[in-house]
Amino acid sequence: MTASNQKLTRRKMLLGGASSTLATLSGHSFGAQTAAPSAAPENRNSGPVAPTPDQVRRMKWWHEAKFGMFIHFGLYSQHARHEWAMEDEAIPTAEYVPLAKVFDPAPHSARAWAKLAKAAGMKYMVMTTKHHEGFCNFDTKLTNYCATKQGPGRDLVREYVDAAREEGLRVGFYYSLMDWHHPDGAKCATDEDARKRFVEYTHGLIRELMSNYGKVDVLWYDVAWPLDAEGWESERMNKMVFELQPDIIVNNRNHLTGDFSTPEQKIVAETNGRAWESCMTLNDSWGFQRADDNWKSSKTVIRNLITCAHDGGNYLLNIGPQPDGAVPQESIRVLSEVGEWMATNGDAIYKADLCQPRRSNYASFTRTGNTLYMHVHFWPGSDVAISGLMVKVKSARLLKTNQEVKFTQDPYRVHLVGLPVDAPDTPVTTIALECDGEPTQNTDFVRNSKPRGGVNI
Numbered sequence: 001m002t003a004s005n006q007k008l009t010r011r012k013m014l015l016g017g018a019s020s021t022l023a024t025l026s027g028h029s030f031g032a033q034t035a036a037p038s039a040a041p042e043n044r045n046s047g048p049v050a051p052t053p054d055q056v057r058r059m060k061w062w063h064e065a066k067f068g069m070f071i072h073f074g075l076y077s078q079h080a081r082h083e084w085a086m087e088d089e090a091i092p093t094a095e096y097v098p099l100a101k102v103f104d105p106a107p108h109s110a111r112a113w114a115k116l117a118k119a120a121g122m123k124y125m126v127m128t129t130k131h132h133e134g135f136c137n138f139d140t141k142l143t144n145y146c147a148t149k150q151g152p153g154r155d156l157v158r159e160y161v162d163a164a165r166e167e168g169l170r171v172g173f174y175y176s177l178m179d180w181h182h183p184d185g186a187k188c189a190t191d192e193d194a195r196k197r198f199v200e201y202t203h204g205l206i207r208e209l210m211s212n213y214g215k216v217d218v219l220w221y222d223v224a225w226p227l228d229a230e231g232w233e234s235e236r237m238n239k240m241v242f243e244l245q246p247d248i249i250v251n252n253r254n255h256l257t258g259d260f261s262t263p264e265q266k267i268v269a270e271t272n273g274r275a276w277e278s279c280m281t282l283n284d285s286w287g288f289q290r291a292d293d294n295w296k297s298s299k300t301v302i303r304n305l306i307t308c309a310h311d312g313g314n315y316l317l318n319i320g321p322q323p324d325g326a327v328p329q330e331s332i333r334v335l336s337e338v339g340e341w342m343a344t345n346g347d348a349i350y351k352a353d354l355c356q357p358r359r360s361n362y363a364s365f366t367r368t369g370n371t372l373y374m375h376v377h378f379w380p381g382s383d384v385a386i387s388g389l390m391v392k393v394k395s396a397r398l399l400k401t402n403q404e405v406k407f408t409q410d411p412y413r414v415h416l417v418g419l420p421v422d423a424p425d426t427p428v429t430t431i432a433l434e435c436d437g438e439p440t441q442n443t444d445f446v447r448n449s450k451p452r453g454g455v456n457i
Contacts, residue, residue, distance in 0.1 A: 109325020
């Protein structure tokens, strides 16, 4: 993943020609990027991209899942200064590689990850099999720089796969195309022989991942620097993937369209039927960073999840386990609170359809059929209101208690009254409104049409 919270992000640097290394690519062939693309690969798709029948089939479970866990785990966890430390601190390879000998997570740490994901209401997991540092968390015949031949002495990806399946969760593999360890990882941009070697190495690792772990549900490529789709031979890459895993879904970060878009650290909805998934950290780091205490609250996580569900997207939320594989206590606390909320309110997320109403200064919305869910994150007291709802409300109830809520409705406002002064649920209270048609909202109608007669005092 990219380094977080920098005005000039690493992704912009890598794709925008801000380094001298990228400058040397100009004028070369064999698939090297010679100019910055118009947008980062996780950005929105510009044209109509209605899903194919095969995508509808393969992605049905994913659209229903809505919520997943991202796991960043590797040598950077041992270093404990963020997963970009090797690059950001310009650590020489010879100084960084010894981390592989001391990296020794407790056996079956992934069981705790999977149990936490399930308790939080997540339906799938995506783990880093190889991050930018080049260390493989899996058993491979192609390099000794891997978990089975270094400190762990065992296949961490296998442990993760087994743990996810034990909890009934779908299995996803993250794979970084960029590689700071391999001697051809940067050289491939200017040397055709190096490119051929590195591409075959990359395809070989992906082939192992697609062949050795049974059914894989998601392949999550990341950072394609320094090559373009032609240089990576991405069409051939994906063809191999689908031959080995015909039911898999693949993202868009190997410079192909893939099955879904991947906005990072932001929520940007796609249009025209294009699938999308917003990935975010729980603090400001993907990998474990000892001093990063900027944790999102459970309320923030839930509001983000609601926002994704409102616009038809998924939310992939990251944990960065400690070197021993333990999940930081703050991550456990936040995700446990999210899970408690999901146990009551989950159907308003999992079964969400695209939702048009969105205007409120203390609530957000999701919809299932003709039921509108009003998620009140700033509880105002004994009454709440929705402006400009263009359908008739038949009934309303608190999702937490199933208590009926009284209301009045005129052409401009639905006014829900007699509510508890204190919020009946935490950190967000949800009210379900059964409507006589698909709920839509028109606040311009209210602004233009609501009577505004003066009052004499």
